[in-house]
Amino acid sequence: MNNSDPNIIFNIYILIALAITGGAMVIYAFLNFIQTVKEKKGLREVKIIKTKPIPVQVAKELYGENFEKSETYMNQMLAKAESSEYSRHFPTVSEYLENLTDDKHGEKVISVMDVTMEFHINTYQPSSIKEYFIQLLKNEVIYRKLYALYHVSFNVYKGEVVGIIGTNGSGKSTLVKIVSKALTPTSGTVIVDQDKVALLTLGTGFDYELTAKENVYLNGSIIGYSKEFIDNHYDEIVEFAELEDFMDEKIKNFSSGMISRLAFSIATASDAPEILILDEVLAVGDEFFRKKSLKRIKEMLNSGSTVLLVSHSMRNILDNCTRCIWLDKGKIKMSGEPMEVCKAYGKLQQ
Numbered sequence: 001m002n003n004s005d006p007n008i009i010f011n012i013y014i015l016i017a018l019a020i021t022g023g024a025m026v027i028y029a030f031l032n033f034i035q036t037v038k039e040k041k042g043l044r045e046v047k048i049i050k051t052k053p054i055p056v057q058v059a060k061e062l063y064g065e066n067f068e069k070s071e072t073y074m075n076q077m078l079a080k081a082e083s084s085e086y087s088r089h090f091p092t093v094s095e096y097l098e099n100l101t102d103d104k105h106g107e108k109v110i111s112v113m114d115v116t117m118e119f120h121i122n123t124y125q126p127s128s129i130k131e132y133f134i135q136l137l138k139n140e141v142i143y144r145k146l147y148a149l150y151h152v153s154f155n156v157y158k159g160e161v162v163g164i165i166g167t168n169g170s171g172k173s174t175l176v177k178i179v180s181k182a183l184t185p186t187s188g189t190v191i192v193d194q195d196k197v198a199l200l201t202l203g204t205g206f207d208y209e210l211t212a213k214e215n216v217y218l219n220g221s222i223i224g225y226s227k228e229f230i231d232n233h234y235d236e237i238v239e240f241a242e243l244e245d246f247m248d249e250k251i252k253n254f255s256s257g258m259i260s261r262l263a264f265s266i267a268t269a270s271d272a273p274e275i276l277i278l279d280e281v282l283a284v285g286d287e288f289f290r291k292k293s294l295k296r297i298k299e300m301l302n303s304g305s306t307v308l309l310v311s312h313s314m315r316n317i318l319d320n321c322t323r324c325i326w327l328d329k330g331k332i333k334m335s336g337e338p339m340e341v342c343k344a345y346g347k348l349q350q
């Protein structure tokens with residue numbers, strides 16, 4: 001061995017130490033990554049509970065006499081979330097809702113907790129994009145806050161048909177969009193099994209420059225149908241809408257009744273989902289089509305689905321609903337027996 005040997009040995013030690021440290025770091029990063037993936041897969045809702053525990057007064061409003069039970073459950077959930085075992089114990093949305101089931105009402109399928117939706121309305125309309133950007137740069141864009149929903153809380157139990165009434169702009173559509181997760185609220189939490197929900201609403205997702213046939217595919221895919229599903233149900237959809245001779249025409253040439261017939265037919269082409277949300281889909285088309293569509297909706301209502309039904313028609317609410325919620329300027333004004341709520345609402349409209 002020559003004089004440089006001690007140096008070589010020292011360098012080898014350094015290299016080995018670096019290799020061990022590097023290896024340990026890679027393993028640590030890998031384990032962390034696996035943990036994050038696990039958490040992301042199963043723990044979406046833990047984050048909601050962890051970051052937004054339900055305020056006591058809201059919990060009381062939601063669970064009434066069962067508040068004690070729900071609070072205990074929440075605390076257990078939080079304890080689990082904080083313990084090292086929580087990834088193995090975290091419940092699915094269904095399990096979570098089942099655990100919140102109360103003896104009086106049964107299984108909870110939708111839980112809306114303290115939901116607020118705030119929109120920003122530009123109070124001065126610039127005449128061009130250029131003017132808008134100039135305003136923006138000068139920090140002169142002035143917004144007005146509009147609360148479409150303000151601290152709204154309620155539960156829906158399995159098998160209920162809950163009507164939602166209220167004057168124009170009271171927040172009904174915003175609420176059902178949030179429940180179906182098409183919109184994210186500014187604050188608050190909605191717990192619902194998204195895989196079981198279908199929102200039927202008319203007129204969204206149509207392109208007036210496309211033909212009726214193209215719109216069946218466009219609107220169908222927005223609603224969540226696969227191409228295969230639309231292929232298989234296309235004839236049925238056209239037949240129900242009674243538009244066989246018009247499918248190659250652009251819908252900008254259609255009357256509003258024809259468009260709503262097509263929209264209704266697409267929206268109701270699938271079997272009734274477990275949780276069905278209907279936003280003003282009952283008064284569609286002419287008298288004949290209205291009867292036909294009502295019959296189809298009734299079949300869906302009777303199939304055991306849990307339903308949220310937005311309607312301006314008191315008749316429809318009274319005929320179909322087991323409970324009614326009255327929204328007024330984004331707040332729940334009244335909730336209860338459809339007859340009582342409709343009576344109170346009707347009085348105010350006179």
Ligand SMILES: Nc1ncnc2c1ncn2[C@@H]1O[C@H](COP(=O)(O)OP(=O)(O)OP(=O)(O)O)[C@@H](O)[C@H]1O
Nearest residue numbers: 119120146148166167168169170171172173174175
């Ligand atoms: N994307 C949006 N941007 C700004 N404001 C909105 C938006 N969507 C809804 N709003 C406002 O929120 C309020 C509630 O609207 P929403 O459509 O939920 O009411 P609604 O009760 O369904 O009304 P209608 O009975 O007329 O359908 C309204 O004042 C509306 O102008």
